[in-house]
Amino acid sequence: MAIDTLPPLREVIARHNLSARKALGQNFLLDLNLTAKIARLAGDLSGTDVLEVGPGPGGLTRGLLAEGARSVLAVEKDPRCLPALAEIAEIYPGRLKVIEGDALQVDPRAHLSVPYAVAANLPYNVGTELLVRWLTPAAWPPDWSSLTLMFQREVAERIVAAPGSKAYGRLAVLAQWRCEARIAMSLPPGAFTPPPKVSSAVVHLTALPEPRFPADPEVLSRVVAMAFNQRRKMLRASLRGLHPAIEDLLREVGIAPTDRAERVPLEAFCALARAVAAAR
Incomplete structure (x- = not known):
């Protein structure tokens, strides 16, 4: 089923010679029904600007615009994709702006009305770094209201993981401290061109509106990074450089010094961050 008057994505890719490049982390999603479904997962976009990173030939871009996004700002590093994106802009006048550049270096805020939504089939090689940046702005609440992001399944599971699981780590703490996070959709490798070696989600x-538990963001980030950087060690060892009396601080907030990071729930990490900040 067509979602607009443009050609199917396979035809667009063939016409513009857009073979996916591994160096850019590209895996194109060609089913426009799927891209429209992903766009719907972002919620009602009718009064919302959307930031899209790595649009490629524009499958998700077309879905976002067809589903009613007020405007889309697409940041694309690959100049080969720009002509295909320009064709989309022509049939959605004034609603698509494309910036050629690296999403890690582009500041999109001047082109978006706050709060905006973020929706992207993220390039595998920069996805986690972008997520951490979105989760750790200078002030909270952030400029964005929601993130609807495609990741490798393994990364997605790390974002929503619960304490005690092997996937639980820094990403889970950072995401769940300030967000409601859920896996909304799973996709097999065959949905993409070329098929990646792993499933996606x-x-x-x-x-x-505010974090679940009070904590200084910088202190919490440091505590969590040190704890999970040596996740096989007991906390009294992995956090030794944090404070001379770290064992006392751990006991003070109800964490056994012999515990390992993967057993510590979010609330306890926040309590420890507060205790460390107070002890300085």
């Missing part, structure tokens, strides 16, 4: 994160 769409994660939907909604920004909370």
